[in-house]
Amino acid sequence: MPQIKQGFKGQRLIAISSEVLQNAELDPLAKSLYITKIGFFPAVKYHYNKKENGVDYYILIYCTAGEGWYKLGEKTYVIKENEYIILPPDTPYSFGANTANPWTIYWIHFKGKLAASFFKSPIISHQIQSTQNSRLQDRIQLFEEIYENLELSYHSDHYCYASLCLFHFLASFKYIEQFRQIRNSDIKEYRFSDKVIYHMRENVETNLTLDVLAKQFGYSTSHFSALFQEETKQSPIKYFIALKIEKACQYLELSSMKICDIYPKLGFQDAAYFSRMFTKIMSISPSKYRERERYK
Numbered sequence: 001m002p003q004i005k006q007g008f009k010g011q012r013l014i015a016i017s018s019e020v021l022q023n024a025e026l027d028p029l030a031k032s033l034y035i036t037k038i039g040f041f042p043a044v045k046y047h048y049n050k051k052e053n054g055v056d057y058y059i060l061i062y063c064t065a066g067e068g069w070y071k072l073g074e075k076t077y078v079i080k081e082n083e084y085i086i087l088p089p090d091t092p093y094s095f096g097a098n099t100a101n102p103w104t105i106y107w108i109h110f111k112g113k114l115a116a117s118f119f120k121s122p123i124i125s126h127q128i129q130s131t132q133n134s135r136l137q138d139r140i141q142l143f144e145e146i147y148e149n150l151e152l153s154y155h156s157d158h159y160c161y162a163s164l165c166l167f168h169f170l171a172s173f174k175y176i177e178q179f180r181q182i183r184n185s186d187i188k189e190y191r192f193s194d195k196v197i198y199h200m201r202e203n204v205e206t207n208l209t210l211d212v213l214a215k216q217f218g219y220s221t222s223h224f225s226a227l228f229q230e231e232t233k234q235s236p237i238k239y240f241i242a243l244k245i246e247k248a249c250q251y252l253e254l255s256s257m258k259i260c261d262i263y264p265k266l267g268f269q270d271a272a273y274f275s276r277m278f279t280k281i282m283s284i285s286p287s288k289y290r291e292r293e294r295y296k
Contacts, residue, residue, distance in 0.1 A: 013039035014150050015249040015293070017242065018283035020159055024112075027160060033112035033170075034163040038147055042104045048096035057111045058119060059087040060170070061095070064140070068103035070095035072123060079103065082136070084173055085125045086118065106143050110166060118170045128176060135172075135180055142169045151201065152194045156233050192217075193231035200240050204247050207267040210237055244268070245281045252290040259286050 015037045024030040036057050041047060043066060061068075062084040069078050070085060071094045078098075079085060087093055097103045128134065146169060149162040172179040190198075196217065200208065213236055214224035228236045244266045251262045263274035278286045 010042040011040065011044070011254055012147065013037070013250050013254060014147065014246065015253070015282075016150075016159075017245070017281045019281060024159065024163065030160050030163045031112060032114045033110060033166055034159075035108060035110050035146070035150070035166055037109040038107070038150065040106050040143075040147070043102050044097050044105070045099055045102040046097065047102065047105075048094070050094035052092050054090045054092050055109075056089050057109045058089060058115050060108045060110070060173075061085050061087075062106045062139075062143075062173075063103045064106065064136075066101045066103040067098035068096060068105065069098065070125075077125060079125045080127075082128045083125045084128070085123070086120075086173075087123060088116075088119050091123065106140070108143075108146075108166070108169075110170075112163075118174055120174075126173070128173075139169070139172045139179070142172060152190070153197050153232060153239075156231075191231055193228050196228055196236065197232075197239070197243070200236075200243050204240075204243050205266055208240060241277055242281055245278050248274075248278060248286065249282070249289065249293075252286060253293045259290075262286075 016035060021034070021036060024034040047068070061070075061079065063079045063081060065081050067078060067080050069076055070087070071077070072091070079095075128136070142165065146162045146165045149158050149165070152158055196213065199213075199216065210221050210225065214221045217224060219227065225236055228234075228239070232239060234242075248262055248266055251257050251265075252259070257265075260271065263271055266274075268274035268277075275286055278289070282289060284292065
């Protein structure tokens, strides 16, 4: 079976830090249903993943083009365009792309007290009929709203909002007919911190200082920090470091870059400091994270 070599062109992935997940487990709203990882893989020819002991979260895989497969026990099943599957925790599995017609997939790992409500036994793929009122693009827009909110910020209000949006996204699969009966549109307005975080993401491989950030947005350092911290509950630099670690997760999981090449690319001048920050935010070392998460 062909296995993944490196990352995929056009791929997107966000891995949520352990600190955020710990807070989610305590949050009255988020603890019911929350995201641990989310991504989009387009036409991933050599995509392959295997977990012999299963995992401790649910996995939704939504195929929008091409074909893939999943294996439970000794039996292999096909997933085609406009089909999805939810894999439950503690279930040994493997899955991958059809090499002749590789799938394009939107996927989410999720947990929470109500997560099991969206899983229906047995473990089979479900088809979404493509009709005039199927709202296939509306479902993708729901995914994008979740993803873009986590890109803006996966702390505090943004993360809770994304987790609540997950209810709507999963409900669009569980209650397909009801979802098809309604159309809506989304209007986005961004806060001050959203704009700052966007700027941080655009410059995540540089060494932005507090002075540079404050000048970029026309504030003194103290006023800039106060505004940012009021909305995010974190200092700008602490948040910027967290974004660097998020990017490091992507490199570790989806590329063949060595760790000694990753940390300077992200603006860390010291390997020990990078490792210390990564471990603090993700509760695991960079090398152990790659070993645990990278598709083999």
